[in-house]
Amino acid sequence: MNNSMSASKTEVRIKRDVGGMVCASLFLLLGAVCLYETTQMTDPDSFMFPRMVITGLMGLSLALIVTSVFKATVPVAEKSQSGAAPSTLRRVLLVAAMMGATLLMPWVGFLLSATGAFIALMLLAQYDPWTKGKLLLYSFVAVAIVAGFYGVFSYLLQVPLPEGSLIQFP
Amino acid sequence: MACKSILNFIAGSTVTVALAFSGLAQADYPEQSVNYVIPFGPGGESDITARYQQPFFKKLSDQDLVISYKPGGGGAVGWSQLNTMKGDGYNIMGINLPHIVIAPLQKDVGFTTEDITAVSMFHYTPDAIVVREDSPFQTLDDLLLFAKENPKRLLFSGSGKGTANHLAQVRFDEMADIQSTYVAFKGTGDALAALLGEQVLAEWGYTSIGAKHEGQVRLLAVATEARLPHFPDVPTFKELGFDLVSGAYRGIAVPKSTPEDVRTQISNIISDINSDQEFRQRMEKDGMVLLDVSYEKMDAFMQQKSKEYIATAKRAGLIK
Amino acid sequence: MLEYLLQALTPLNLLLALAGVVAGTVIGSLPGLTATMAVAVLVPITFTMPVTSALIMLGAIYTGAIYGGAYAAILLNTPGTPSAIATTFDGYPMAKRGDGDLAVTLACIASVVGGLIGAFFLLLLSPPLAKVALAFGPAEYFWLALFGLTLIAALSQGNLIKGLIGGCFGLLLACVGSAAVSGDIRFTFGSTTMIGGIETVSALIGLYCVPVLIDLVAVPGKHLNVTGEQRGYRLKEALKISWQGKFNLLRSSVIGTFVGILPGAGGSIAGLVSYSEARRASGDKSRFGKGAPEGVQATESANNATVGGGFVPTLVLGIPGTPPDAVILGALLVHGLRVGPDMFTTQGSIVYTFIFGLFIATLLMLPAGLLIGRYAYRFIIAVPKGLLVPTVAFMTIIGAYSIRNNLSDVFIMLVLGALSWVLNRFGFSPSPIVLGLILGRIAEEGFVQSWTIGAATENLVGNFFGRPISMAIIAFIVLGLLYPLIAKQIRMRRLQKELTV
Numbered sequence: 001m002n003n004s005m006s007a008s009k010t011e012v013r014i015k016r017d018v019g020g021m022v023c024a025s026l027f028l029l030l031g032a033v034c035l036y037e038t039t040q041m042t043d044p045d046s047f048m049f050p051r052m053v054i055t056g057l058m059g060l061s062l063a064l065i066v067t068s069v070f071k072a073t074v075p076v077a078e079k080s081q082s083g084a085a086p087s088t089l090r091r092v093l094l095v096a097a098m099m100g101a102t103l104l105m106p107w108v109g110f111l112l113s114a115t116g117a118f119i120a121l122m123l124l125a126q127y128d129p130w131t132k133g134k135l136l137l138y139s140f141v142a143v144a145i146v147a148g149f150y151g152v153f154s155y156l157l158q159v160p161l162p163e164g165s166l167i168q169f170p
Numbered sequence: 171m172a173c174k175s176i177l178n179f180i181a182g183s184t185v186t187v188a189l190a191f192s193g194l195a196q197a198d199y200p201e202q203s204v205n206y207v208i209p210f211g212p213g214g215e216s217d218i219t220a221r222y223q224q225p226f227f228k229k230l231s232d233q234d235l236v237i238s239y240k241p242g243g244g245g246a247v248g249w250s251q252l253n254t255m256k257g258d259g260y261n262i263m264g265i266n267l268p269h270i271v272i273a274p275l276q277k278d279v280g281f282t283t284e285d286i287t288a289v290s291m292f293h294y295t296p297d298a299i300v301v302r303e304d305s306p307f308q309t310l311d312d313l314l315l316f317a318k319e320n321p322k323r324l325l326f327s328g329s330g331k332g333t334a335n336h337l338a339q340v341r342f343d344e345m346a347d348i349q350s351t352y353v354a355f356k357g358t359g360d361a362l363a364a365l366l367g368e369q370v371l372a373e374w375g376y377t378s379i380g381a382k383h384e385g386q387v388r389l390l391a392v393a394t395e396a397r398l399p400h401f402p403d404v405p406t407f408k409e410l411g412f413d414l415v416s417g418a419y420r421g422i423a424v425p426k427s428t429p430e431d432v433r434t435q436i437s438n439i440i441s442d443i444n445s446d447q448e449f450r451q452r453m454e455k456d457g458m459v460l461l462d463v464s465y466e467k468m469d470a471f472m473q474q475k476s477k478e479y480i481a482t483a484k485r486a487g488l489i490k
Numbered sequence: 491m492l493e494y495l496l497q498a499l500t501p502l503n504l505l506l507a508l509a510g511v512v513a514g515t516v517i518g519s520l521p522g523l524t525a526t527m528a529v530a531v532l533v534p535i536t537f538t539m540p541v542t543s544a545l546i547m548l549g550a551i552y553t554g555a556i557y558g559g560a561y562a563a564i565l566l567n568t569p570g571t572p573s574a575i576a577t578t579f580d581g582y583p584m585a586k587r588g589d590g591d592l593a594v595t596l597a598c599i600a601s602v603v604g605g606l607i608g609a610f611f612l613l614l615l616s617p618p619l620a621k622v623a624l625a626f627g628p629a630e631y632f633w634l635a636l637f638g639l640t641l642i643a644a645l646s647q648g649n650l651i652k653g654l655i656g657g658c659f660g661l662l663l664a665c666v667g668s669a670a671v672s673g674d675i676r677f678t679f680g681s682t683t684m685i686g687g688i689e690t691v692s693a694l695i696g697l698y699c700v701p702v703l704i705d706l707v708a709v710p711g712k713h714l715n716v717t718g719e720q721r722g723y724r725l726k727e728a729l730k731i732s733w734q735g736k737f738n739l740l741r742s743s744v745i746g747t748f749v750g751i752l753p754g755a756g757g758s759i760a761g762l763v764s765y766s767e768a769r770r771a772s773g774d775k776s777r778f779g780k781g782a783p784e785g786v787q788a789t790e791s792a793n794n795a796t797v798g799g800g801f802v803p804t805l806v807l808g809i810p811g812t813p814p815d816a817v818i819l820g821a822l823l824v825h826g827l828r829v830g831p832d833m834f835t836t837q838g839s840i841v842y843t844f845i846f847g848l849f850i851a852t853l854l855m856l857p858a859g860l861l862i863g864r865y866a867y868r869f870i871i872a873v874p875k876g877l878l879v880p881t882v883a884f885m886t887i888i889g890a891y892s893i894r895n896n897l898s899d900v901f902i903m904l905v906l907g908a909l910s911w912v913l914n915r916f917g918f919s920p921s922p923i924v925l926g927l928i929l930g931r932i933a934e935e936g937f938v939q940s941w942t943i944g945a946a947t948e949n950l951v952g953n954f955f956g957r958p959i960s961m962a963i964i965a966f967i968v969l970g971l972l973y974p975l976i977a978k979q980i981r982m983r984r985l986q987k988e989l990t991v
Contacts, residue, residue: 017916017917019915019916019917020649020652020916020917020918022916023912023913023916023918024655027655027659030659030662034662034677037676037677037679038676041674041676042487042490042674043331043487043672043673043674045331045354045669045671045672045674045938045942046669046671046672046674046676048937048938048941049665049933049934049937049938050662050665050676050677053658053661053662053665053930054658054662056654056658056661057655057658057659057662060651060654060655060658061655063651064651064652064655067651086705086708086709087707087708087709088708090707090708091704091705091707091708091911093707094703094704094707094879094883095700095704095904095907095908098883098887098904099901099904101887102887102897102900102901102904103901105897106897110888110891114884114887114888117880117883117884117887118880118881118883118884119880121707121879121880121883121884122876122877122879122880124707124879125706125707125875125876125877125878125879125880126875126876127710127711127875127876128710128876138876138877141877142877142880145877145881145884146884149884149885149888150888153888153892156531157527157531157892158236158238158531159238159891159892159895160205160238160895161888161891162891162897211526211813211816212526212530212533212816212817212820213530213810213813213816213817213818213819213820214816214820217820218820218823218824221820221824222824238895239530239894239895240894240895240896241686241894242667242685242686242687242689242894242896243667243668243675243685243686243687244668244673246668246675246685246686247685247686247894247896247898250682250685276673276674276675277674277675277678278675278678278680278682279675279682279685280682280685322946323946323947325943325946325947330670330671330673331671331672331673331674332673333673336673351942351943351946353628353939353942353943354670354671354672354673354938354939354942355670355935355939356670356671356754356935357670359753359809359810359816360753360754360809362807362808362809363623363624363753363803363807363809364627364628364939366624366807366809367623367624367625367626367627368624369627369628369943370943382808382823382828382829383807383808383830384828384830385830385831385832386807386808386830386831456823488673
């Protein structure tokens with residue numbers, strides 16, 4: 001996101017809420033697609049409410065786009081406690097790791113994929129350098145937590161966690 | 171020539187040995203606890219009947235029946251995952267009619283009726299017209315009179331579109347030549363609340379509602395072959411001239427990959443539970459009627475039921 | 491009556507009450523494990539017990555679970571159970587400010603007060619309250635849902651249009667899957683993942699917790715900055731604030747009880763409605779959403795009051811007031827118990843002993859809850875990010891899966907999480923989306939059912955607008971929307987007067 005206007009520039013530029021407008025346009029698109037879906041429905045009870053909601057969604061999105069064109073806005077800069085710039089890479093990797101684990105679960109089973117995600121996230125969230133002691137302690141805690149939760153959910157709560165089709169463990 | 175007879179002998183003995191082994195397997199089933207997946211949430215009627223079966227299963231087979239839930243989509247989520255489960259006989263799933271017949275025909279729900287391998291249909295809760303205890307309708311005729319004089323104003327609450335009671339309402343409207351209005355609620359609890367709160371005039375529900383809420387509601391008629399022992403004063407639709415015998419059916423299905431003999435085994439255990447006097451008493455006290463549709467009779471049963479349901483659903487506009 | 495109280499005080503029942511409250515609190519605090527699940531899992535254990543003890547234990551678990559949801563709500567911005575959604579509004583800002591321990595203690599006290607008031611109504615006023623519950627028809631539910639939706643205006647301080655868009659998006663999400671009113675399957679676009687619809691709890695975790703994780707991973711430094719010494723429970727402080735907010739607590743508990751009475755409306759709605767009212771009644775609205783203790787008090791007392799309130803229709807009518815009540819009702823049936831209006835007379839010993847047991851369990855929640863809360867707080871504060879992030883992420887995955895034993899829910903949780911983070915970046919807060927998701931189903935059912943009834947009786951307008959309770963709710967909605975404008979006008983007029991004088 002752009003930062004506020006820099007003082008050195010002499011021209012005054014209106015910073016528009018581009019992000020908001022893009023989101024609103026996407027909502028507009030979503031609304032249109034869903035509206036089309038409702039035409040496939042035969043029972044009026046089915047599409048009555050969704051059509052009202054979609055109309056509201058599309059109308060409001062349009063209103064947002066129009067008003068954003070004329071309104072200047074100061075985007076909120078991200079505050080961070082340590083002053084460092086937030087790492088987009090780590091963010092994306094977090095989501096990717098969790099998503100990957102979920103997608104792998106039917107093949108590899110719950111325990112392996114969740115442990116993999118755990119380790120990946122542990123590495124992502126760690127900013128201080130790794131010492132031998134820390135590595136040992138963290139690995140131990142990781143195993144304890146994963147095993148503990150697995151045990152509680154699988155045996156105590158009798159939740160049938162996914163079993164892998166390719167690899168079965170335990 | 172000798173080779174042929176030797177081959178025959180080998181084939182014959184192999185078959186015999188195989189049969190012997192499968193016989194052994196039959197005798198030993200079940201050897202561990204059986205997973206009973208309910209495709210609805212806890213607390214519902216499918217859950218309750220499963221819990222009724224649990225102790226009798228243990229008594230008959232000495233193994234635990236472990237109940238777990240896979241709710242969503244009115245059962246669709248569970249049924250669409252049925253064939254991904256292991257077909258070793260230790261995974262069974264509850265099934266409901268008319269859901270498994272109607273749902274796949276409405277839209278892509280992730281399974282077709284043929285995907286469901288039913289091994290037993292062990293009970294049904296008959297449809298019934300339920301009214302408040304203090305309702306002016308004393309007999310079915312009162313209701314019909316009102317309906318004929320006030321088309322569309324006879325409001326029925328029901329547990330949802332496409333459910334057994336909805337199909338019953340459609341069929342009955344046709345049989346009695348009346349026009350009533352079905353107001354769909356989310357489940358029998360909400361439908362009953364609407365009835366008691368006088369939002370509607372009557373409810374298309376089940377005999378189980380009459381059994382559980384005696385004193386608050388009355389049944390005007392039940393959709394069974396003969397009067398129920400628990401409701402000796404309630405006439406059947408048949409008696410009153412309407413050939414309506416229907417309800418919400420419950421049964422057990424297994425993954426497609428389950429071998430034939432295991433299917434029969436499971437069917438037998440469920441039938442045995444049904445024969446237990448104590449179990450029968452419990453179920454009948456709740457207004458349920460026990461059935462004896464075992465695996466052998468399943469195909470014919472499903473065919474007949476499917477035909478009925480599809481015809482009614484088409485008339486109700488649920489499917490094209 | 492006294493003999494029932496004594497029956498509730500037997501060592502077995504006391505033990506069960508305590509064990510139930512502790513188990514419930516721990517289970518409720520884990521995101522993804524709801525009160526319904528906690529009760530459902532422990533129901534089989536109760537089959538070996540006498541009915542009264544079983545009821546006491548289940549009620550205790552239920553109470554504890556509703557309270558336990560506050561921990562994750564306050565410390566991780568994730569409602570541990572849906573009933574704690576509104577607790578995140580002010581709980582998390584308090585935690586970020588360093589007042590997390592105070593918030594947790596306040597939540598405990600408020601939960602106890604709410605639970606006691608709910609149980610009190612259950613004890614004395616069940617039959618008339620049940621009649622009130624029945625008077626709520628589809629139209630009333632629709633207007634009530636709409637009333638809840640007006641909270642969007644309060645929650646989207648920055649930009650009303652964005653808040654409303656979020657709300658509409660949430661309403662649309664609520665329509666995905668099989669519709670109760672029509673039996674149709676909508677908006678799945680051919681995918682079997684979406685047939686079950688968007689499950690509320692996994693959506694909550696996705697919309698609230700995943701963005702927190704995404705941000706935690708992005709920068710070094712601790713999760714919650716707590717400066718200074720350990721201040722213990724801050725009990726004195728919390729008690730003082732609770733006494734100051736006694737009207738808030740009372741009002742919220744009553745609201746919670748009444749919402750609990752309505753079948754189909756549970757802790758989440760109670761929390762939202764009482765939060766809205768607390769905000770409206772307070773002198774300084776702008777403090778809400780930034781860490782106002784009154785916000786936490788209002789929501790936590792309301793959601794625990796739904797426990798007692800929910801048992802009213804459950805015991806009197808046999809219709810479950812909240813989802814955990816459905817499970818408990820099922821358990822009662824298996825025990826062979828018949829519920830109904832004469833339950834209080836014919837089975838008085840069971841019912842009254844149970845209600846007294848509920849009182850006791852709620853009281854036991856104070857010491858138990860404070861203790862557990864302290865450890866939860868210490869844990870979250872002390873654990874380094876390197877372990878906190880993977881643990882919470884792991885919990886959300888296993889939790890989201892366990893709700894319906896369905897991997898699709900985990901997937902939806904992650905997608906909504908990423909989406910929520912992006913939308914939040916551009917000014918769309920997740921709370922209106924959640925409101926739409928939760929209230930959408932109630933609003934739609936109420937609307938379509940009212941429409942069906944109105945069309946059949948040819949009294950459409952009367953059915954929607956003419957019913958007394960509906961009119962009262964509509965008045966509240968109009969008042970709520972217009973009041974800020976009117977107040978502004980009055981203030982402007984007053985300012986003008988002062989200037990001209």
